[in-house]
Each structure stands twice: as structure tokens, then as C-alpha cells.
Amino acid sequence: MKKLVLLLLLAMPLFSFAQTKPYLSLADAERVTAAAEAKAKAEGWNVVIAILDDGGNLVSLRRMDGVQVGSIEVAQAKAKTAVYFKRSSKIFEDMMKGEGGARIATLPNATAIEGGLPIFKDGILVGAIGVSGVTSAQDGIIADAGVKGY
Template sequence: MAEKLATKKMLTLDLAKQLAAAAEAEARKNNWNVVIALVDDGGHLVYLQRLDDTQYASIDVATRKAQTAIAFKRPSKIFEDATAAGKVAVLSLPIISLEGGVPLVVEGKMIGAVGVSGVTSQQDGVVAKAAVDELAKIVGG
């Protein structure tokens, strides 16, 4: 029976904390106060970190950026760019159309996503990229 069960890579709490630490280091290096949210492949929150003095509204925004990235299997920046180009129909989707949400991919499979909010969307994207880069170091990619 066990051989019929699928196995998959997953975003564990320990891994989420490690990725958040890399994102936090990038934010602190730039003196940016942000919220860092990590969700699993179903969009469920695994870990959330709010740096001191970050506005509380960023808790929801960071989480929704991560959920957008995993739900649509692409960075949330795609939707920001589409909106900026006048493709406002994307606004009817259950998304947040701001940069800062990025899928986490291991061996071609999405294990979750990171979302960052607190500064400009471009700066949020820089912080999110630090988490993605850390994942690449961990998995050797």
C-alpha cells in the first residue's frame, strides 16, 4: 500500500523560518520594516514574521501576495505589470496585484510561496527574492 502513496517535497516550519531569516536579513540591511509570510502549496500560512514598527495592514497584504503567487503559479508582479499596462480585468480575480509574492520551487514543483509587504512593491520584491535565493542555496539550485 505504501508504494501507492505519493511523496512530495513540502515547506516545513523549519524551512519557512530559514527562508524568513534570509528575507529578514535583506530587509534589515536596507532598513526596511516588512512582514514576511510563507504559505504552503495550498496557500495556507506556515510562518509569518512582522518586523518591529511595520504597519499591521502589511500582515494581510504579505499573506495575500504569497497566496496569489501559489494560486496562479507565478510571481504576483505579473499582475502588477498587467494592471499597469491597462489590463484591469485581472482586478476581478481573487488576487493582490502588487510585486512581492513569489513561488518557491524545488525540482520543478511548487512547495509554497513567500509574500512580503511593508515598503514599496519593488522593495518588497527584493526581500522576497532573498528568500527564493536562500531556497536555491539549500536545494543546490
């Protein structure tokens, strides 16, 4: 009996690893990507769409035809900004334009270009979208369409 109790006590921490908070599944990421891509296609814009989880890890990446290679990393950097700071990368772009904005450039993982948006579920950050390939304002429009598709 003592061995059974001991075994149960030792096994209890294993049960605590169950996912209890909301998270961004691959299906969620694909839905966000599809909504963003639909908006981009409707406007005739070719872009890269990156979806990251709440730890800043890549879940999904779509590079539409003809998009420059550099946009792959830029899209991921915009999404990482949105994850790390729980806000739009546009906020940092706007701060760069203000007095003393150059300080923003020194923040680690802060890409001050519109096109990165956090994704929330039940008020909890679950990931982010980053878009790159056209103007930053157009990237932002596409990212917004993706988040609304979630």
C-alpha cells in the same frame, strides 16, 4: 489466512498517504524567512514576511518592529497569489498597468502588487513568500532574497 489477506488489502490504502512529493517544511520556511529578514535589515526596511505552503496555508509569519498592521494581510495575499497562480505577484501588477488591465482586478486571489513569489523544489511548487511594508519594488527585492535563501 483469508482474514490476514483481507486485513492486508484493507490496510494498503493507509500506506499510500506517505509524503511522496516535495514539500515546504517549517525549517525551510524559517530559512526563507531568515534570508528575507536579513536583506530587509541590511536595507533598513521593516516588513512583514509571510510563508505559505502549496495549499495557501500559513506556515510562518514574521512582523518586524514598527510595521503597520495592514501589511500582515497584504503579505499573505501576495504569497497566496504566488501559490495559486505559480508566478510572481509582480506579473499581475504589470498587467494592471497595461491595456485592459482592470480585468486582472476581477481575478479571485490575485493581488496585483509586487512582493509575492512562488517557491519551487525540484520544479514542483512547494509554497510562496509574501512581503509587505515598504514599496512594492522593495518588497520584491526582499522576497527574492528569501527565495534565494531556500
